[in-house]
Amino acid sequence: MQTRVGKRTAEAAFRIALQFVDEGTITMDEAIGRTSGDQLAMLMFPQFDTRGNLVEIARGIPASPGAAVGEAVFDSKRAFDMSKAGKKVILVRRETSPDDLVGMVAAEGILTSRGGKTSHAAVVARGMGKTAICGTDAISVDERANLFTVGTHTVYEGDIISIDGTTGIVYLGAVPVVASSVTSYLEGRVSAETDEASPVVKAVHRILTHADSRRKLLVRTNADTPEDAIRARILGAQGVGLCRTEHMFLGERRAYVERLVLAENEDVQRGVIAEMEPLQRADFVGIMMAMSGLPVTIRLLDPPLHEFLPSLVDLSSQMARSEALGEEIPARDKALFAAVRRLHESNPMLGLRGVRLGILIPELYKMQVRALVHASLEVKKLGHDPKPEVMIPLVSTQRELLYLRETLEEEIAQTFKGTNQVIDMPIGTMIETPRAAITADRLAVHADFVSFGTNDLTQLTWAFSRDDVESTFLPRYLDLELLPFNPFESLDQAGVGILVRQASELSRKVRSDFKLGVCGEHGGDPRSIHFFHELNLDYVSCSPFRVPIARLESGRAAVAK
Structure with missing residues (x-):
């Protein structure tokens, strides 16, 4: 007789756990321990009904879960126009760049032939809860001819394709999609208290509510637009842990950063900065209104030059x-x-960006805090409760931090002068470099808080290029078990984790209640969240869609034996 290990579905895990609670067999603490963030994520995405005859044409890296169907489109502007006209589209590119953002937002899903789970397409898609498959190297994309070929198939612009971001499979034609009732509940469209709520929705509600009551970690979100902030708050976010202001100057606004960096003299720079300020002010107003009463951490501009300058x-x-x-x-x-x-820089991720740009062009960061002060005053005048925080990126030395902090504090004070109002505006720093981690006690003296940028910290610790390794040697390393997992997906606790632990301990020696958070992609990773709980960090910050997952895992970490 043959025996096989039975696999319980994600829905069954939640429902059975609650059934045992109602029978008195287990406690609610044990129930949340029998479910997981990964299972919740599976329930949050739409899925394909694969019972019919399907035409699978390719497989890639499942970069962002879900199921999406639409016409293949090879240009971001056309994707936007077609979406505006009421058509559903799948944006197909060799790889995406910041210029593609408008099309990525408009598309139902994203398909690329290059890149991996930490590529631009993957990170942006996960942040938006958008289905994506990356690194589909079997397809050959011809963006000029508006087609891609794979085997004997040629897919032209306008042809219908279906992409499964959970499995990485690309289908020809339309595959039926089953919507997620759990997502409808989490987004407030369905109440768990009504008779119409499905058993799995009621189970998720009870388990997530208990996890919230048990967790110690706060869960914030990474949000760069008011829309992201609103959605994240509905999903349970307790503030914004990372607002990437460089993302506010992508697409049509990219020219501002390009003109700023290429300016021939300081007068030209000041002119460009003056044009940027009202845009920043409006952006900040929208996000702080969405997060009224909750902290909003504004990271000052950190634009890698290759993303903003012509090639x-x-x-x-x-x-x-x-x-x-x-x-x-x-x-x-x-x-x-x-x-x-x-x-031109050989390695722009290690070049003129972050704090270095702020020191070379101090008027840029001064403009940003000026806009933040005016936005805070406007939000307060409208009857809301702004709680802005300023975060300086890519700091490595105490002198960098002190120099900029004094500059920003002076600008903030000068902007408030004459308004007869003062709004608390803490200034903190990111820890993204190994040097910053091992000298965190020196930085903590001049910072009100610290947030670990674990994406860059992983990149710099491993000497891995995020944009390259997943499509080159990393898959082979994983196959050979030279690496147990992708360190950009789950925190490398034995390496990068030591730096995070050391920096946390050094910071808390300066002040026992020193505020510490995480704002890299690891902030939404279930395995990593347990490590952050163990370190007694104050909060994690993740993309809006992963907020419920982080809430559940933070609760699980709190009750783990």
Whole structure:
């Protein structure tokens, strides 16, 4: 006789746990221990009904769960236009960049032939709760011809495809989608108290409510727009732990950062900054109104230059072509080419970004805190309760932090002057570099709080490029078990975790109640959350969609034996 290990579905796990509670067999603490954030995540996404005849054409890396169906579109602007016209689209790209954001927001799902779970497409998709498959190397994407080929199949723009972000499978044609009742409940569209609520919704409600009552970790969200903040608050977020202000200057606004960095002199820079300030002010007003009464941590601009400047390769090709054809090159194009070549960086993630940009262009960060002060006053005038926090990115030394803190404090005080009002505005720092982690006690002297940017801290500790390793050697490392898991998905507690632990202990020696948080992708990872609970951190921050998962796992960590 053959025997097999039975696999319990995510729905069954929640329902059976509550059944045992109602029978008096187990306690509610034991019930939340018998469920998991991963199971909750499975219940939150729509799924395909795969009972019919399906045409599977490719498999890639499941980067963001869910099921999405739509017309294949190969250009972000067209994706936006088609979505606005009422069509459902799947954005297909070799890889995405910040310029694709408008199309990513409009699309039902995202499919790329390159990248992995920490690529731009994957991170942005997870943040929006959008289905995505990345690293589908079997498909060959031709963005100029608006098609992709895979095996004997050619998919043209307008053809219907279906992508399963949970399994990584790409189907030809439309596959029926089953919506998630759990997500409807979490987003407030269905009440767990009504007769219409399904048994799994009632089970999730009771278990999540108990987890909230037991957890010590607060759960904040990473949000860059008022819409993200509103959605996250509905999902249970207790504030914004990371507002990435550079994301506010993507798409149509990208030109502001480009003009700022390429400015020929300080007068030109000041002119661009003056144009940026009202935009920032409006952004901050919207987010703080959505999070009234809860903290909103504004990370000052941290734009890697390669995401905002024209490609040096493309400009070089254009210049060479014009010269070869004997065409006259406009003075502006020559100046742009010279500036981009001067600022070109071999490794932009380690170049002019974060605190370094703020020191080179101090008026930039001064503008941001000025906009934040004015936004806070406006929000307060409207009857809301703003709780802004300022966070300085990529700090490595005490002197960097002290220099900028004094500059920002002076600007904040000057902006409040004459208003007869003062709103508390703590200034903290991110710990993203190994040096910052091992000298955290020196930084803590000049910081009101610290937030661990575990994405960059992992990258710098491992000497891994997030944008490259998942599509090159990392899959092979995992196959050979040279790595037990992807360190960008789950925190490397034996390596990066030691730095986080050390920095936490050093900071708490400076002040026993020093506020510590996490705002990398690991803030929503179930396994990592248990480690952060063990370190007695104050909060984790994650993408809106992962907030309920973090709530459950924080509760599970609190009751774990």
